[in-house]
Amino acid sequence: MGFSSLILVSLALAALIATASAGPPYCEASNSTCFPPDTELAAFNKSVDGRLIKNKPYGLPCYKATYNAAACIEIAANKGNASWRVQQPAAVMYPIWENSGGDKGCPVPPLPANGSAPAPLEGNCTLGSVSPYIVNASCVDHIVNTVKVAAKYNLRLRIKNSGHDYFGRSSSQGALTIWTHYMSDxxxxxxxxxxxxxxxxxxxxxxxxxxxxxxxxxxxxxxxxxxxxxxxxxxxxxxxxxxxxxxxxxxxxxxxxxxxxxxxxxxxxxxxxxxxxxxxxxxxxxxxxxxxxxxxxxxxxxxxxxxFDAVNTFFGQITCPDNASYANLISQMVDLQVPLRDAGQVGIWQAYGKQRAVTIISLHPLRSNATEDPSMAQKLYNPALGANRCNSTSKVAQFTGSSSWNDAYKAFILPIILKNGPVGINIFNLSRLVSYDLMKSKEKLQKVKEFIANLDPDISFLWQNDVGEASTKVAPDATSVHPDWRNAFAFVNIPVVWPWDGNANLGFSKSDRLMWSASKAFDTWTAYSNEDMNFERDFQQSFWGENYPRLIQIKEEVDPDLLFQCPSCVGSEATVRQ
Ligand SMILES: Cc1cc2nc3c(=O)[nH]c(=O)nc-3n(C[C@H](O)[C@H](O)[C@H](O)COP(=O)(O)OP(=O)(O)OC[C@H]3O[C@@H](n4cnc5c(N)ncnc54)[C@H](O)[C@@H]3O)c2cc1C
Missing domain, CATH: 3.30.465.10 (Uridine Diphospho-n-acetylenolpyruvylglucosamine Reductase; domain 3)
Structure with a gap:
């Protein structure tokens, strides 16, 4: 963001805070002097057809004071299952946003390998960062009534849908949350x-x-x-x-x-x-x-x-015996990205330093009269599949007919994603955009290759070929996403995970270091506002760039009292706490 934009944002923010008749500090559920009394809550619950839920931590059966072995087995077995988590009013995808450090929260261990019940946990099981009240909305009126009650009492308000957010935007201590998951017609x-x-x-x-x-x-x-x-x-x-x-x-x-x-x-x-x-x-x-x-x-x-008339799919897995051959594989993969795109291939690939391995999901959607043998992808990927001294396996398939995309999704993409996209873990997920300019520079690409190959072996790396071509045809200010998306060839994620009972500081220090090295390697601080972390140095610039001042102005117009707030969201400078 330029200096003049910065001044604009500062002025708009100052105006936003000065004119707000409510806003921070918000009234939280623990504060009986401002939170709606029981009679009011009962009336509110009636207005949402009895769909106000008083949350309790789902991990209670795993703790000593409230232990129930069978229930704990079920929770531990399902904690990594996204379909189970979306159905829990008190869960989000990543427990770090349910727990707020110390003994605040209710972390659940994984199921022991033999399927037996985890031993009863010592300590307190508390709501932590989970909202104490959540409205399981089933119609627009429920949402209207919840917004009105939150505005009337200046409540800390949150919105939760699936709970996939990486920033803790869909949960918060002391909040009233609107839950939209079941309004899915x-x-x-x-x-x-x-x-x-x-x-x-x-x-x-x-x-x-x-x-x-x-x-x-x-x-x-x-x-x-x-x-x-x-x-x-x-x-x-x-x-x-x-x-x-x-x-x-x-x-x-x-x-x-x-x-x-x-x-x-x-x-x-x-x-x-x-x-x-x-x-x-x-x-x-x-x-x-x-x-x-x-x-x-x-x-x-x-x-x-x-x-589409058909979708060709390719899955590849390549494993190398040592660091030198792995670095060569990474180099081949990076060099392949432009030719693959030119050949119509889309998809993602992931590198795992610990296993010195790369997995690839590649797809080629085809229109009428564009026929292509699915084995074409194997030829395109040959430089990587045949990387010196590495072993590879691959398989191709073709899905045809007017539901070919959905068929390919269900039969090909879904099983791989479900296996490789774990939830119920603690994670910070750094992202950086990959610009077309970078893809044209041999020198810059060399830095990218070195960055990926030299990552801490415990940290995986994901390259997403999800933008470019069509997304670059849209004007930079036509939507409010960062204008850099309109010159983005791809983007990458570098997730840092740590154990269920581990300290978030460990994740923080690793991710913080990565933030600097990734920005250097990818020559940008621009990140995906949906897939990143709360501690970007300048989140406004990283997520929205030159579009941020206008976003702040619109925020001032439509939400002057800062009712809708969440971490690293537009206007959150004024609301601070997650
Ligand atoms: C495993 C995983 C895979 C992902 N894959 C992709 C992907 O392929 N492509 C991609 O683009 N992103 C992906 N993401 C990122 C995803 O887009 C974000 O996490 C997004 O916020 C999820 O939205 P949600 O509504 O499902 O989640 P929630 O956590 O329920 O919502 C996140 C936030 O979005 C806002 N929000 C949600 N619903 C509403 C609403 N109705 N009105 C107003 N605000 C609302 C709120 O601020 C809310 O806190 C992935 C994330 C994860 C964890």
């Missing part, structure tokens, strides 16, 4: 009228809880395709699209924000608004990249495209 509308145009187009209309698996299923059913992510349980019309939305089809159709044509949203004044290219235009712009700081999305409308 989907409908295919063939003739949706685009605002400001006489034209119609097919769209998926989705409740805020629709996830990736549902998006692919409904589009496949009606002979369409629409860009979503990799992980089935990630909420497409929630955090995914609000923060950008990346996935395997991003270089073909653009990012999530490029494919949403309208939102319905409950704003801080408790009103239900439509935001699109003609109505509430600023809000529409802010919602396409600015995250969950502007209101609660209650419906989103996504473009769909004619289905």
């Amino acid at each position: 989907t409908e295919l509308i063939e003739d949706f009228k685009l605002c400001g145009s006489s034209q119609t187009r097919p769209v998926v209309s989705a409740g805020p809880g629709m996830d990736v698996e549902q998006l692919y299923a409904i589009t496949g059913k009606y002979n369409y395709v629409s860009p979503g992510g990799y992980t089935p349980t990630v909420g497409v019309s929630g955090g995914f699209v609000l923060g950008g939305g990346t996935g395997p089809l991003g270089s073909i159709f653009g990012m999530g924000v490029d494919n949403v044509v309208q939102f319905e949203v409950v704003t801080a004044d408790g009103k239900v608004k439509v935001a699109n290219g003609c109505t509430n235009v600023d809000l529409f712009w802010a919602l396409r990249g600015g995250g969950g700081a502007f209101g609660v999305v209650t419906r989103a409308y996504f473009k769909v495209y004619p289905a």
Whole structure:
């Protein structure tokens, strides 16, 4: 962000804080002097049809005072299961955001290898960073009434959908949370009228809880395709699209924000608004990249495209015997990225220093008259598959017909993602964008290769070919995502994980060091606002760049009292605590 932009942001922020009649410090559930009394809570619960839940830690059965062996086995067995976690009112995907250090929280151990019950845990099992109250919303009125009560009492308000957030945005100590997961209806509308145009187009209309698996299923059913992510349980019309939305089809159709044509949203004044290219235009712009700081999305409308005729898939696994051969493999992989893209391949690859291994998911969606033998991918990947002294295995498949994308997703992508994308662990997940400029510079690519090959062996590395081509055709200020996305070829993640009962400081110090070395290697501090960490040096610049001043101005207009706040979100400078 330039100096003048910085001044603009500072002025806007000062105005935001000065004009706020409520906002921080928020009233938390433990404060009986400001929190709604029981009679009020009962009336509120009635207004949401009895769907207010008083949360309790799901790990209680694993602790000595409340031990129940059978229940503890079930929890320990499921703690790494995203489908189980999304259903728990008191869970998010990563326990670090349920626990707030010391004895605040209720961490659960993994299931012992022999399947027996974990031994009863000593210590206190508390709510930690989990919201004490959560409304399991099933209609827009429930959300309106929750927003109104939160505004009236100046409550700390949070929004939770699937709980996949990497920053702890969907949980907070003392908060009242709106839970949208079960508002997941989907409908295919063939003739949706685009605002400001006489034209119609097919769209998926989705409740805020629709996830990736549902998006692919409904589009496949009606002979369409629409860009979503990799992980089935990630909420497409929630955090995914609000923060950008990346996935395997991003270089073909653009990012999530490029494919949403309208939102319905409950704003801080408790009103239900439509935001699109003609109505509430600023809000529409802010919602396409600015995250969950502007209101609660209650419906989103996504473009769909004619289905592919076929999808070719490739899975590869390459393991090397020593550091030198592994470094050579990494070099081959980096050099392959441009030719692979030119050949229409999309997907991701992951490098594991400990095993000196690389795994690859590669896809080639095909349109009519573009036929290609699926074994073509093997030829393209040959330099890596045949890397000196390394062993490789690979397999290819082809899915045909109008539901080929959904079929490929279910049969090919899903099993690999479920095996390799663990949840229920402690994680910080650094990201950096890979620019087209970097891809053109041999010298810079050399630094990238060295960075990946020399990572601490315990740290894996993920290269996501989820943007480029189509996403670069969109103007840098057309949506509120960081303008650098419009010159991004790909992006990378470098996750740091630590044990269930380990200290977050360990994760912090490793990730903090990585942040500097990755920024140097990738020649940028720009990161994905949905996949990063709370301790970026300048999160406003890293996530939104030149678009941040306008985001702050819109925040001031639509949420002057800072009702919607979350860590590393727009306007969170003024609210600080997660
Ligand atoms: C295992 C894993 C895989 C992932 N894969 C991908 C991927 O392939 N592509 C990709 O782009 N991202 C991916 N992500 C990142 C993902 O997009 C973000 O974590 C995103 O925030 C998830 O949104 P959610 O609504 O599902 O999660 P939640 O944690 O429930 O929500 C996160 C935040 O989004 C906001 N939010 C959610 N719903 C609403 C709403 N209705 N109205 C207003 N604000 C709302 C709130 O601020 C909320 O706190 C992945 C994350 C994980 C953990």
